[in-house]
Amino acid sequence: MTMKEKVFKRVFLVVIDSFGVGAEPDWAEYGDDPSLNTALHVIDDRPAPSFLWSRGLGYLLKEEPIKQPSVVAKLQELSKGKDSTTGHWEIAGLVMTTPFPTYPHGFPPEVMEEFERRIGTKTLGNFPASGTEIIKQLGEEHMRTGYPIVYTSADSVFQIAAHEDVIPVEDLYRMCEIARELLTGDHAVARVIARPFAGKPGEFYRTPRRRDFSLPPLGHTILDELVEKGIPVVAVGKIHDLFAGRGISQSVHTENDAEGIKALQELSKTFQQRGLVFANLVDSDMIYGHRRNVEGYYQNIMMIDEGLSLLYDNLTNEDLLIVTADHGNDPTFPKHTDHTREYVSFIACSPSFTEGSFLGTLRGYVHIAQTVIEALGVESARKWGRTLLKEDV
Ligand SMILES: O=P(O)(O)O[C@H]1O[C@H](CO)[C@@H](O)[C@H]1O
Ligand SMILES: [Mn+2]
Numbered sequence: 001m002t003m004k005e006k007v008f009k010r011v012f013l014v015v016i017d018s019f020g021v022g023a024e025p026d027w028a029e030y031g032d033d034p035s036l037n038t039a040l041h042v043i044d045d046r047p048a049p050s051f052l053w054s055r056g057l058g059y060l061l062k063e064e065p066i067k068q069p070s071v072v073a074k075l076q077e078l079s080k081g082k083d084s085t086t087g088h089w090e091i092a093g094l095v096m097t098t099p100f101p102t103y104p105h106g107f108p109p110e111v112m113e114e115f116e117r118r119i120g121t122k123t124l125g126n127f128p129a130s131g132t133e134i135i136k137q138l139g140e141e142h143m144r145t146g147y148p149i150v151y152t153s154a155d156s157v158f159q160i161a162a163h164e165d166v167i168p169v170e171d172l173y174r175m176c177e178i179a180r181e182l183l184t185g186d187h188a189v190a191r192v193i194a195r196p197f198a199g200k201p202g203e204f205y206r207t208p209r210r211r212d213f214s215l216p217p218l219g220h221t222i223l224d225e226l227v228e229k230g231i232p233v234v235a236v237g238k239i240h241d242l243f244a245g246r247g248i249s250q251s252v253h254t255e256n257d258a259e260g261i262k263a264l265q266e267l268s269k270t271f272q273q274r275g276l277v278f279a280n281l282v283d284s285d286m287i288y289g290h291r292r293n294v295e296g297y298y299q300n301i302m303m304i305d306e307g308l309s310l311l312y313d314n315l316t317n318e319d320l321l322i323v324t325a326d327h328g329n330d331p332t333f334p335k336h337t338d339h340t341r342e343y344v345s346f347i348a349c350s351p352s353f354t355e356g357s358f359l360g361t362l363r364g365y366v367h368i369a370q371t372v373i374e375a376l377g378v379e380s381a382r383k384w385g386r387t388l389l390k391e392d393v
């Protein structure tokens with residue numbers, strides 16, 4: 001039996017945030033560069049992450065043979081955007097043809113005046129910045145005035161940074177909820193993000209209680225379809241936030257990728273129903289990618305790779321593991337600290353697979369959605385994309 005006709009009991013869908021595999025053709029529209037390749041530049045000539053490398057990452061990056069049974073593809077994003085929300089929604093079957101609004105010059109007066117009126121205080125910043133840089137720059141003034149720091153980036157994000165001793169995290173979350181409520185219509189940004197920090201001036205550090213307040217998906221996704229059909233969707237890490245909790249049966253909050261990997265390993269033992277476990281591992285992007293920290297990014301990938309290998313040991317012939325990403329964030333790129341417009345990997349493996357195959361470069365993360373729906377044996381009225389586990393489509 002080849003891998004092509006099988007229905008699985010469980011699908012583990014793991015997004016390694018920002019782990020792109022090479023610049024997409026429309027890189028210039030995103031201020032990027034054709035040479036970008038997050039995974040290739042992170043691994044470089046260091047020892048390869050063996051679990052992923054032998055199942056297709058080596059092929060995608062250096063055309064090395066696929067040594068372990070797997071189905072491999074390189075996927076090009078259809079949606080206009082290189083942010084997490086856009087990428088994850090397309091993985092779940094929803095293509096954003098109109099990009100979310102972005103604010104290269106900061107948010108307009110009508111937004112900021114209304115926001116300040118609603119939160120009852122002035123704000124600082126209101127321009128695109130690296131989140132760690134802007135708290136270095138404005139953290140002391142924030143502590144002196146009590147004004148929260150607002151900033152954005154190349155993505156459609158309204159970010160609020162505040163010191164936990166100046167604005168308690170719960171109050172910061174309240175401010176984010178207010179921003180979320182007023183950022184609608186032409187100013188419906190994809191995400192409002194709470195960025196709590198602590199420490200003394202010159203030694204500020206961000207605390208793990210970041211929280212994303214995403215728009216609910218602007219259309220149907222396979223998560224909605226699975227939950228409507230009574231098939232559980234267990235969200236690990238940022239997935240709950242990225243889908244605003246919709247189409248999710250259970251959510252496992254994690255504070256870092258080590259916890260994310262542990263949660264996946266735990267679920268491989270405890271989650272015994274037919275269903276989807278959908279995980280986001282964010283540290284590669286948040287702690288290393290945006291900070292242009294190549295060595296840290298590499299160590300994180302090696303930790304994830306080891307963790308996926310141990311997860312895989314717990315899987316049976318009834319299980320399918322898919323590893324992918326949502327965009328790039330090449331830490332060797334000096335021109336900005338934003339995401340980079342890149343292809344993502346599709347690496348699917350199961351103990352029931354008997355061969356390794358590369359399907360080519362395909363347009364659309366939506367094929368992941370179709371693959372998940374068919375892998376779980378769900379008769380869907382919709383065609384989300386083409387399944388990547390059948391040759392004859
Ligand atoms: O620089 P920090 O605060 O990490 O923010 C980054 O995180 C956001 C979400 O990925 C990106 O849009 C970028 O602004
Ligand atoms: Mn992301």
Ligand SMILES: [Mn+2]
Binds near residue numbers: 339
């Ligand atoms: Mn990011």
